[in-house]
Amino acid sequence: MSTLAEDRPPLPDTSGVVATARVRAGHNGRATTLPLLSSDGPFQLQKLRPRGDLARVDVIGAMSGPLGGDQLALHADVGPQARLEITAATSTIALRGPSDDAATYDIRLTIGDDAALHWLPQPLISTAGSNLRQTCAVDLAPTARLVLRDEQVLGRTGETCGHLTSHLTVLRAGRPLLDQHTSYGHPHPAWNGPAVVGSHRACGQLLVVDPSLTPAARPTVLLGNPDTPAHGVLVPLGGPALLATVVADTATRLRRLLDQALHRALTP
Amino acid sequence: MHLDHTHDAPGAVSADAHRPDGTRRALRIGLGGPVGSGKTATVAALCRTLRDRYALAVVTNDIYTCEDAEFLLREAVLAPERITAVETGACPHTAIRDDISANLEAVEALEDRLGAVDLILVESGGDNLTATFSKGLVDTQIFVIDVSSGDDIPRKGGPGITSADLLVVNKTDLAPYVGADLGTMASDAAQRRGNLPVVFTSLTADDGVRPVTDWVLERLAAWREQTARPEPAVTAH
Amino acid sequence: MSRTALLVLADGRFPAGGHAHSGGVEAAVAAQAVRDPVTLDSFCRGRLHTAGLTAASLAAAATTGCDPLVLDEAADARTPAPALRATSRKLGRQMLRAARAAWPCPALDRLARDLPGGAHQPVVLGIAAHAAGLTALDAAHAAAFDSVTTPATAAVRLLGLDPFDATAVIARLCDDIDAVACQAADAAARVADEGVGVLPAASSPLLDITAEQHAAWPMRLFAS
Numbered sequence: 001m002s003t004l005a006e007d008r009p010p011l012p013d014t015s016g017v018v019a020t021a022r023v024r025a026g027h028n029g030r031a032t033t034l035p036l037l038s039s040d041g042p043f044q045l046q047k048l049r050p051r052g053d054l055a056r057v058d059v060i061g062a063m064s065g066p067l068g069g070d071q072l073a074l075h076a077d078v079g080p081q082a083r084l085e086i087t088a089a090t091s092t093i094a095l096r097g098p099s100d101d102a103a104t105y106d107i108r109l110t111i112g113d114d115a116a117l118h119w120l121p122q123p124l125i126s127t128a129g130s131n132l133r134q135t136c137a138v139d140l141a142p143t144a145r146l147v148l149r150d151e152q153v154l155g156r157t158g159e160t161c162g163h164l165t166s167h168l169t170v171l172r173a174g175r176p177l178l179d180q181h182t183s184y185g186h187p188h189p190a191w192n193g194p195a196v197v198g199s200h201r202a203c204g205q206l207l208v209v210d211p212s213l214t215p216a217a218r219p220t221v222l223l224g225n226p227d228t229p230a231h232g233v234l235v236p237l238g239g240p241a242l243l244a245t246v247v248a249d250t251a252t253r254l255r256r257l258l259d260q261a262l263h264r265a266l267t268p
Numbered sequence: 269m270h271l272d273h274t275h276d277a278p279g280a281v282s283a284d285a286h287r288p289d290g291t292r293r294a295l296r297i298g299l300g301g302p303v304g305s306g307k308t309a310t311v312a313a314l315c316r317t318l319r320d321r322y323a324l325a326v327v328t329n330d331i332y333t334c335e336d337a338e339f340l341l342r343e344a345v346l347a348p349e350r351i352t353a354v355e356t357g358a359c360p361h362t363a364i365r366d367d368i369s370a371n372l373e374a375v376e377a378l379e380d381r382l383g384a385v386d387l388i389l390v391e392s393g394g395d396n397l398t399a400t401f402s403k404g405l406v407d408t409q410i411f412v413i414d415v416s417s418g419d420d421i422p423r424k425g426g427p428g429i430t431s432a433d434l435l436v437v438n439k440t441d442l443a444p445y446v447g448a449d450l451g452t453m454a455s456d457a458a459q460r461r462g463n464l465p466v467v468f469t470s471l472t473a474d475d476g477v478r479p480v481t482d483w484v485l486e487r488l489a490a491w492r493e494q495t496a497r498p499e500p501a502v503t504a505h
Numbered sequence: 506m507s508r509t510a511l512l513v514l515a516d517g518r519f520p521a522g523g524h525a526h527s528g529g530v531e532a533a534v535a536a537q538a539v540r541d542p543v544t545l546d547s548f549c550r551g552r553l554h555t556a557g558l559t560a561a562s563l564a565a566a567a568t569t570g571c572d573p574l575v576l577d578e579a580a581d582a583r584t585p586a587p588a589l590r591a592t593s594r595k596l597g598r599q600m601l602r603a604a605r606a607a608w609p610c611p612a613l614d615r616l617a618r619d620l621p622g623g624a625h626q627p628v629v630l631g632i633a634a635h636a637a638g639l640t641a642l643d644a645a646h647a648a649a650f651d652s653v654t655t656p657a658t659a660a661v662r663l664l665g666l667d668p669f670d671a672t673a674v675i676a677r678l679c680d681d682i683d684a685v686a687c688q689a690a691d692a693a694a695r696v697a698d699e700g701v702g703v704l705p706a707a708s709s710p711l712l713d714i715t716a717e718q719h720a721a722w723p724m725r726l727f728a729s
Contacts, residue, residue: 167706169702169706170582175578176578176579176581176582176701176702177582178582178585179579179582179583179702179706180583180585180706180708181705181706181707181708182707182708182709182710183554183707188554189550189551189553189554189681190547190548190550190551190554191551193544193547193548193550193551194533194536194538194539194544194547194548194551194711195529195533195547195548195549195550195551195552195555195556195656195709195711195712196551196555196709196710196711196712197709197710197711198538198711200710200711203710220587220588220717220720220721222717222718222721226536226715226718227536231714231718232710232714233586233713233714233717233718235585235586235587235713235717236587237581237585238578238581238582238590243585245585245586245710245713245714246710246714247710247711247714331726332724332725332726335724354525355525355725355726355727355728356525356726357524357525357526357527357659357662357726357727357728358659358662358663358726358727359524359525359662362524363524363525366518366520366524367518367520367521367522367523367524368520369520369521369522369599369602369603370522370525370595370599370728372602373522373595373598373599
């Protein structure tokens with residue numbers, strides 16, 4: 001199975017930053033270890049104090065970006081039985097760069113058997129004039145668990161959105177569990193129309209994959225009130241997973257509903 | 269459709285008299301007629317009369333999702349799993365005549381779920397005088413009108429009046445109050461319908477649905493006789 | 506191949522149950538997000554380039570002979586809203602019934618046997634297109650066209666919109682529909698070598714969210 005990142009023709013040479021940060025977590029029989037913690041470019045990886053048996057890494061943005069032309073990647077590999085949480089200290093802000101070339105942000109998450117990853121970054125903000133292609137490819141072993149949050153803010157306050165595409169692919173045991181590609185901002189037709197995001201300026205998802213989940217036993221939960229600017233749903237997927245999809249007028253309201261979704265997802 | 273060939277897999281059955289497993293499917297009777305003529309009340313009365321002797325199910329076609337189905341549920345005429353509402357996208361007559369897919373799905377799903385069913389009543393959404401059921405959906409159909417909409421309705425005709433297998437003129441108890449002449453209605457209907465039967469009902473009377481029940485029982489007996497042959501591919505029409 | 510077969514397959518009167526579905530526009534009308542020809546245009550355009558592209562790609566891939574079970578799984582992964590998965594399978598069952606009557610063939614019988622609960626509608630559409638002697642591009646056209654005619658027809662019924670205005674909306678979208686169909690067929694042509702991952706997965710948060718909200722309404726005119 002190929003991912004979008006591999007399908008794309010190589011980008012032209014630019015002066016942009018090319019960087020790949022890597023994390024690898026393993027389990028030594030007693031606790032999760034972090035045999036690889038490799039910062040690169042704008043990504044400074046910092047080890048935090050574990051919470052119980054959950055190892056924790058914080059991604060600190062060491063510089064602004066991604067800017068147009070940057071090719072950034074962050075790969076996390078969680079080996080069998082390891083438990084890892086990755087958070088971020090700050091939002092990722094896509095900015096217009098020296099060139100009009102697209103920046104790429106390529107996230108790859110691999111989670112082994114009986115392992116768990118909590119991928120909880122801060123929102124991605126698409127500013128006016130920016131052009132970013134984000135890909136997030138998740139590869140789950142059959143007994144792997146995942147909590148993944150993805151938040152996008154379409155322009156800072158009073159600002160139009162840049163050009164932002166985001167492709168989330170989740171494979172479980174090699175089979176597709178979730179495949180979603182969103183495209184916002186000029187030149188995408190009617191992206192801000194009533195069939196895509198309308199006037200909402202923040203949208204996000206929360207994905208929980210847990211092999212012990214019985215999707216059929218989890219009815220849809222409506223989040224927020226459809227008559228207000230922040231609302232969404234928490235739904236069972238075809239496999240053992242729940243997905244919340246939320247739109248909101250602000251990043252704060254978005255996070256509130258996604259937190260609510262996480263609570264509902266974890267308390268059957 | 270499907271009058272002369274067999275099907276080896278589910279999904280292509282429409283008018284075929286047998287289900288894919290070779291068992292006889294339920295007789296399907298459509299009930300159509302204008303809004304307020306008493307279709308749902310007739311369905312409810314038929315269910316109450318027949319439910320102890322036959323395995324019944326009902327499919328409703330409402331303008332708004334499930335009002336009629338909810339009425340039947342509230343009245344508890346059948347167990348909830350025997351009643352299904354079909355959504356019609358604001359076009360009830362399309363769902364029973366031009367594109368019967370959703371209704372066929374509904375009747376087949378009822379039979380799959382309930383096992384052997386003798387009779388399925390398919391009630392149309394309240395529609396105009398032109399709405400009739402497709403022969404791909406029902407085996408026979410009843411058109412229900414009532415005296416309070418005017419005693420000239422039979423004379424006006426329309427496919428429901430002229431061609432339904434049974435015409436029911438309902439609410440005869442109201443005739444004196446609305447100035448309807450039952451004799452005129454009967455003779456107009458006879459003129460329009462030739463030999464096809466017409467019955468007059470007042471559902472407020474004790475066993476007021478009796479004329480319809482009798483007709484349905486005849487149809488059920490005929491259906492059993494017609495489909496009693498052993499080979500699985502006989503058809504309804 | 507018969508060009509006319511495409512007209513039969515794409516005709517809104519093809520009896521495959523589509524008339525009872527609004528393509529999400531009933532919820533958008535209730536939210537007053539679709540209220541006139543301009544907002545209907547925006548709705549149809551957005552739906553075409555998201556759900557329409559995804560459906561057209563699956564349909565095109567099914568026409569080229571990709572394994573329907575693999576495509577059906579890919580359709581599930583691209584349809585996170587359970588209400589939309591159920592709708593797609595229901596419409597798939599209904600299309601299969603009509604297609605087996607119109608173009609009887611072993612591939613359609615096999616699909617009915619392999620997926621008795623119903624395959625996703627675009628997968629059935631693609632196999633039906635093949636049975637009718639049509640190409641992958643034809644199937645993509647039919648799916649893309651359906652993605653806009655469904656909401657446009659429903660909007661006429663829901664809003665009492667002038668039917669000429671609604672038809673003009675569709676007419677203005679013709680170039681976009683062609684482009685989406687070509688994009689879908691191009692992606693489908695790559696599946697044999699690169700797997701179903703190359704098929705577009707264009708999605709829309711609002712269609713997914715409002716489909717679930719709509720399914721929870723106690724009263725509605727359309728099934729979806």
